Amino acid sequence: MKIAVLPGDGIGPEVTAEALRVLDALELEGLELTHGEVGAAGYRAKGHPLPPETLALAREADAILFGAVGDPACDDIERHLRPEQAVLGLRKELGLFANLRPAKAFAGLEGMSALRPDVARDIDLVIVRELTGDVYFGEKKREILPDGRRIGWDRMNYAEDEVRRIAHVAFRTAEGRGKRVTSVDKANVLETSRLWREVVEEVASEYPEIALEHMYVDNAAMQLVKAPGALDVVLTGNLFGDILSDQASMCVGSIGLLASASLGDRTTDHGTFGLYEPIHGSAPDIAGQGKANPMATILSVAMMLRHSFALEPEAARIEAAVAATLADGVLGGDLGGSTGTSEIGEAVVSRLITTS
Ligand code: IPM
Ligand code: MG
Numbered sequence: 075m076k077i078a079v080l081p082g083d084g085i086g087p088e089v090t091a092e093a094l095r096v097l098d099a100l101e102l103e104g105l106e107l108t109h110g111e112v113g114a115a116g117y118r119a120k121g122h123p124l125p126p127e128t129l130a131l132a133r134e135a136d137a138i139l140f141g142a143v144g145d146p147a148c149d150d151i152e153r154h155l156r157p158e159q160a161v162l163g164l165r166k167e168l169g170l171f172a173n174l175r176p177a178k179a180f181a182g183l184e185g186m187s188a189l190r191p192d193v194a195r196d197i198d199l200v201i202v203r204e205l206t207g208d209v210y211f212g213e214k215k216r217e218i219l220p221d222g223r224r225i226g227w228d229r230m231n232y233a234e235d236e237v238r239r240i241a242h243v244a245f246r247t248a249e250g251r252g253k254r255v256t257s258v259d260k261a262n263v264l265e266t267s268r269l270w271r272e273v274v275e276e277v278a279s280e281y282p283e284i285a286l287e288h289m290y291v292d293n294a295a296m297q298l299v300k301a302p303g304a305l306d307v308v309l310t311g312n313l314f315g316d317i318l319s320d321q322a323s324m325c326v327g328s329i330g331l332l333a334s335a336s337l338g339d340r341t342t343d344h345g346t347f348g349l350y351e352p353i354h355g356s357a358p359d360i361a362g363q364g365k366a367n368p369m370a371t372i373l374s375v376a377m378m379l380r381h382s383f384a385l386e387p388e389a390a391r392i393e394a395a396v397a398a399t400l401a402d403g404v405l406g407g408d409l410g411g412s413t414g415t416s417e418i419g420e421a422v423v424s425r426l427i428t429t430s
Pocket of ligand 1: 143
């Protein structure tokens with residue numbers, strides 16, 4: 075079980091260290107960890123946010139544990155050298171087209187949600203976000219118009235096979251959950267979305283037991299705060315999924331709580347090859363201060379054990395220890411507490427042991 079560990083920038087290394095501490099405490103046999111540089115760290119060390127050595131490490135692994143990338147010091151460098159290109163490049167190069175972002179209420183944290191506690195309490199959804207297409211990867215350009223005005227453009231497009239494969243992921247995910255898929259698009263305005271809707275309908279016919287509804291993204295943003303408990307599997311494109319998943323995190327309580335798995339078609343001896351990362355960024359404002367919340371990265375390790383290594387009991391153990399830690403009021407600054415990064419990691423480890 076080879077894991078490529080790519081901590082990246084800002085709080086990435088701090089939260090990754092705690093996630094590895096939790097992994098270590100499980101005393102799994104046959105784990106092999108390699109470490110690589112990505113993001114601004116990769117750029118500084120090797121001149122590229124995704125150095126070829128790091129990409130090779132990632133390819134050779136069964137799973138990748140990714141911290142975060144982004145550094146304000148890199149704001150003015152060319153786009154292809156920006157830290158974000160590391161994660162975008164890994165997703166694209168490794169064919170990780172399916173991004174699963176679960177959002178579930180934690181007992182005891184209802185008061186930290188940006189929503190009323192009685193609304194927040196019911197959240198149990200997963201965003202299935204397409205990850206290697208859309209306006210993220212369409213042609214981009216900067217031009218000067220004949221009259222001298224600068225113009226920038228990014229092409230939004232989806233081919234039907236790209237929509238079909240992510241739709242299958244959503245319907246299969248729904249089979250193991252509440253059997254409902256909400257497909258989010260902007261079909262009242264965008265042609266890309268009209269095709270999306272058509273293809274999702276076609277795929278739906280193969281899953282008669284799953285209820286499908288379509289929702290415009292503006293309405294979805296509203297429903298996510300009005301009645302998030304009514305959502306089960308939210309299927310959407312790359313850009314809308316990026317936006318809605320940050321919103322979902324504050325409905326749960328903090329962006330420091332949401333994990334993610336990015337999967338493709340490739341399987342390994344143990345399960346599906348995947349990249350696992352918190353949905354938050356590098357948070358440069360608090361980097362190096364030991365106050366970042368490591369829960370999202372710890373929960374990403376649980377997703378890794380589940381999807382890449384078929385270790386469901388161990389994944390569930392981590393999730394139970396995280397839930398117990400939060401229920402006991404061990405909270406970082408993002409949740410109104412004052413517990414530091416490594417104390418939170420320790421608290422999870424101690425509950426791993428007592429819940430085993
Ligand atoms: C995310 C992040 C990334 C994205 C950035 C860092 C490129 O916001 O994983 O949600 O936009 O996909
Ligand atoms: Mg995002």
